[in-house]
Amino acid sequence: MSESTEEIVTLFGVICLGLMLGRITWRGISLGTSGVVFVALAAGHLGYAVPQTAGTVGIVLFVYCLGIGAGPSFLGMFLQRGRSLIILAVCMIISAGLIAWGVAEMLGLSPGLAAGLFAGALTSTPALAAASERLPLDTEVAVGFGIAYPFGVVGVVLFINILPRLLSDRSSSTHGTNGNTPLDRSITRVLVDVTNPNVAGKRSRDLAIFAKANCQISRVMVNDKLQPPPASFQLETGQRILVVGAKCHIPEVVEVLGQECQDVEYVLDVERQHRRVVVTSKNVIGQSLKQLHLLSKFGVTISRITRQDVEFVPSPSEILQSGDALTAVGELSGLEQFVEFAGHRERTLEETDLISLLLGLTLGIFVGHVNFELGTLSVSLGLAGGPLLVGLVLGHMGHIGPIAGWMPRAARFLLSEIGLSLFLAQAGAQAGGQLFSVIQRYGVVLPLGAVIIVIVPLAVGVLLAKYVCRLGRLEAAGGICGAMTSTPGLGAVTSMVDSSIPSTSYAAVYPLALILMTILAPLLISQL
Template identity: 35%
Template sequence: MDFLTDNNFLLFVIIALGFLLGRVNIKGISLGVSAVMFVALVFGHYGLTVPHTIQTIGLVLFLYTIGIQAGPGFFASFKKDGRRLAVLALGVMLIGGLITFLLIALLGVDSNIAIGLFTGAMTSTPGLAAAIDITGSTMASIGYTVAYPFGVIGVILFARLLPRFLKKNIKDAEEQFEKETAKDHPEIKSRHFRVENENVDNQKIRDLNVRQLTGAMISRIKHKGIAATVQSDTIVHKGDFIRAVGTEEALERIEQVFGPVSEEEITMEKNHAVRSLLVTNKEVVGKTIPELNMFNAYNAVITRIRRAGIDIVPDSRVKLQLGDKIVVSARTVDMPSIIKIFGNSNKDLSDTDFLPIAIGIVLGYIIGNVSVSMGDYSFSFGLTGGVLLVGLLLGRTGKTGPFVWTLSGAATQLLKQLGLIFFLVSVGANAGNHIVESFTEYGIELFLYGATISLFPMILIVIVDKLWLKMNILSFLGALAGAMTSTPALAAVDPMTKTNAPHVAYATIYPIAMVLLIIIVKLLCAV
């Protein structure tokens, strides 16, 4: 029965118990996957140790997949919300830094310990490393150890309970987020029109530049009762019926160019097919629809791209991603060739190539260790910042040469969940190893100071959001986790929603908060 005391065995016991505890729901409140950390905290108190490598592997996998997942929407979010998210990050760090300064100046707390309290309250290992490097003292690690447990547990509980305290409905927030996202990607519709504009009579489709002029696509035409797929040399005649696909705005322009809306339906013959195809061929990933020249090669019309539940107009700016679902209208005889171009293989989609993942993480390590000097100060992103930054950039890029950086939804979810579990087990066990000793040696006073540094900035930015920013609660929770540089808090928020709203906000604000934290640590060290 020696296996009962084996740490590897206990690791999975913690995970199993954590998931069981996480499913307990009391008046709508549950811990979810973050319960794994609370179970690990108890086991850690009784002597369980988890190798730091487990925490590092978990952290790297979790942050890298967050970056890959959030990358495509990160830059648009930064452009749209970067300023107000930067205000949140600045507010959190300035308030935390000010409280730390007051502890030193008014209450006589040792400056090194106080700075450690600040970095522990923000659960920032890079900040602690910067403090120890500048001061040459390990006293900061004492404050870090005391403040860290509440910095993790307190922020998690705050994030989990905040929606209930503010009486926010998560489903309503998800719908709101989806509506806001839909504004950037309006609904794709199809409509039939009767050609009555004499200016387009006897004109070839390719000469009309329909896509450039209206933003819509003409997929079918009926001339003298005969339906056909639109080809580049198809001639439009007055009295014809056409079927166009596009956004509401684009279809309104079609009406202005060709003629009024018609109830006439254009039903295709058996030699024509409309198929939904999965993009699984890596050769087309990263390319736009015009680059594939499908219209001229096969007279095929791609009417829409469905990505993450959103329909996207396949214009010249949209690059295909692995797992996209496209709607193709073409002759039945050409469909096998078109399928070969895009792949349409569930098996290929489920196969995960780990080489790009490994390369991406290696690049993250390298970027994280690059130090930039600014006079007497130096700055580096650290492991967490480097891996997240590279994940964001590669997620945005999609493909470089033979390497496809993006992952299928299933692969992303699996790696993210695995990394998250390993990270939470390690954080909980290692915090549990020292929590009682920290209280015994340094008393409750330092713990309360650390809790104050954690709580006050969060309470204040909740007030700022309620009075001024009025963010979607899911985006706010992600921003809160990022502003506190708290990956465990993001882990606690992650199971609350099926959307990536918290991830995008977290990924947007985290790098800003991390830079500000290290600057404030350096300023406090100079006091």
Template identity: 35%
Template sequence: MSLLDDPLILIFIVLFIGSLIGQIEIKGINLGASGVLLFAMVLGHFGYQIPAIVQSLGLSLFIVAVGLQAGPRFFRMMRSSGLVFAILGFLIIVVAVITTVIVSKIFNLSAPLSIGLMTGALTSTPGLAAALEATKDPIASVGYGIAYPFGVIAVVLFVQLFPRVLKIDLVKDLQKTVSPVKHKSSLKKMTIRIEDDTVHKLTINELQRTLKSTAVISRIIRGDRNFLGRNDTVLLKEDEIIAVGYPEDLNKLRDAIGTEITTDVKIRENLKIFRVTVDAQDMIGKSLREIHLRERFSVTVTRLERAGYEFPPSPNWRLERGDVLTVVCSPERIKAVQEVFGTRQHQEANIHIFSLSLILLIGILVGMIPIHIPGLGTMTLGVAGGPLLIAIIIGHFGKLGPIQARFYQPSNRVIRDVGLVLFLAGAGTTAGSGLVEVVKNEGVGLIIGGAMITIIPMVVAFIVAKKLFHLSVIHSLGAICGGMTSTPGLGACNNLVDTEDPAIAYAAAYPIALIFVAIASQLLVLIL
């Protein structure tokens, strides 16, 4: 009996050598966690098997972590300027599905192999998880393992070479194209003197409702007095107000009520600007309206920073852990505000086992519910789709009853990464037993088919982005990387220009692609 016959030793050998393979870089490209899958497939070919329960446990943890990560952005992005990028992400999945059906017919590939090819071409491990769950066939992992390396390399090459082939100056192209995103630097401050008679004796709330403005009036200067702007604060003619917002909103406010004051305005020392980080568990998932900061502490929030980008603070936006609020208040008030948002010392990890277990249990039960699709048959979301759906919904709200769904990002990454490698190790050894036979019989077809599923969606998405949405090349490429769920592609895109635009487009397209590739894997089982 060899050491590899012990399941526990086998698991850690696969994780150790597989992760070592995944770290090998060739011109900045590596396989990452997929190195575990490839090494596990080799061992599986020689008859070594990791218990199925390990694969199922890893799948559950990985899928829930992905859902909790995508949830806060998914529904909010639908109502924001990122919708155009989300549409591109969805388009890439639709084209990939159509291409997969064509490839399957042309090369006479089985449904599990074809679906595995698609998930590999899109470099989507959640898609592979859904494919294995839906097909109940480990051969899907073979298709994934064959198409994945090409999927990684093809996106990077597309991003680097396509602008050169078209001979486009990316900086000039970005400057002359109207950007659908707001940048961190877009938020400005403006001091305006009220001169319009119709504004006299209006409250701030009445003025903002009339103008439909998102600009925040943070302070009012009246003679030698300086006080915070509250919703019920009455404005008088000749007041000077300090407003924060996007330039177009500030200009609209200025044109409606008076003139801008460009000279330095004397601000009394009783009000200062502070930055507060959201950390307290009971604040996660709450909106600014629910917290009543102005009423309780005479504090005005002028900006909200999330993931490096600043936004005007909408009263309905729900807070996430790590949000940074810019507040205006008196120095004696700031300590109480900091205590509310939990800026006290906290633990490094906050994995809530009760919540995690309950989300998984509800998700698995939902995944068992049969869904009838007219003309195609009945499907279930399964162990992959059910937990993903529930995690996205609960992740959006942050907290539902006793369930806490907003973990610190390092904690969420621990759940995701551990789950991912356990899942890939189990899937790899199971698929490895049929690897050589499949490659012998379908070798050329798999390579050509995988290339088609990778390239065609990117080209179609680029044409639609340019011709229909009139996006810049860099926005188009960022959205394509998100739609292909390609982090290496985003890295290559970021190296083309010194701007945050590719990352913004990627972040908007990615969650849509992440979710719909899993759904597509389930639907293809009924179609093929």
């Protein structure tokens, strides 16, 4: 077997064993794809090698898909989520970077080892990728990552369990929930018999309860058949309407309208009256449903929106973002007109445009090699920053000329996982030969440094959430987990409470945290 063949076999073997290791779960905690780096470190220590180009290809694929996925919501977070979560995330990440720099200076750590500790403590593989791309091949960045990563995972999970003692109940109640009352937020349909004469002659937008409860009238019963509501639809007593909303809020709407129809069977004409539309058109991006007047223009009602894998019933003030998947209900002719107006039918976008993918990757590589002159300093984004920036812009805008920024979630996730696995396998195998020599050289001070880098930003986050940002307990928990890019931490939160607040805060902060860490890791290297 030739040397190149052995390296390819080793690459596949390391990735396979690493993913198997990542699937092992202990008390809800697992390594995921990061398990690859631990197997790769062991393989490198035993003298095995993987193809050098695997890491380069992996970095480009991973960060480009990361940008495509974060692009639609990244700018929206600044515009819609307010300053509190942004301040929380920025201060936590900067404090982690400063502590990593201080630890490196005190212990005399190499730039690669310090950057690896920073990336591992914050469980950030994008930061590891950015640091690796800036350093020579024989650096210790993957060793630092492997040492700090377990402390980053376990530390956040343990911290989440003591967070209720650090934040008072009053801070949690400022958000209207103390997290003790579980609410069923699953989306459901209820057929309602309108009996309240006070709502007769009114549209749903005239009743505040619909906006408050985020519910929609998706169909009205005509001659024992459910039909989409016409543009001129008004409520009348004796009507039977189909209301869509969260199960915990629908009773409030039913109470205002009349009563729920019991034991009434109905059939939905999903094929003719229903479309899933992915928003890509400038006609609707950045506009609220109220501003678009879809019912009067097309006879279409938006009953649900799926954004960042979260499905919800929108309010009239909901602003549409690029990549939103809309569930539109209406007559066939109006639906087809709306599809052309808003974007594309979802099933037409299930295939990845390989030409756009390759052009986007190539453009990202070129952008990464552009040098920016800052006085006497020449700076470039590199193979980690260039594709990330192009991915963010494409994801936000939808396309740049002929290059499409849309990629189906399954394809994006697959390419991202392949890229990350390739990069971790190469980086770990490259650094594995130095693993034990580094541990023998520094002893217990490296784990101790990793613990400090984990604890300080968590403490900063609690202080800011309690005294500066005035966040509720659940919003603070989600925001802190997002700033630490800790999915296991979020899992610990959601296992304790039945609320969507932590997940919403996490989703708002997570893209910003990934990008800031990608920027800070090379900056940390330059200062050491």
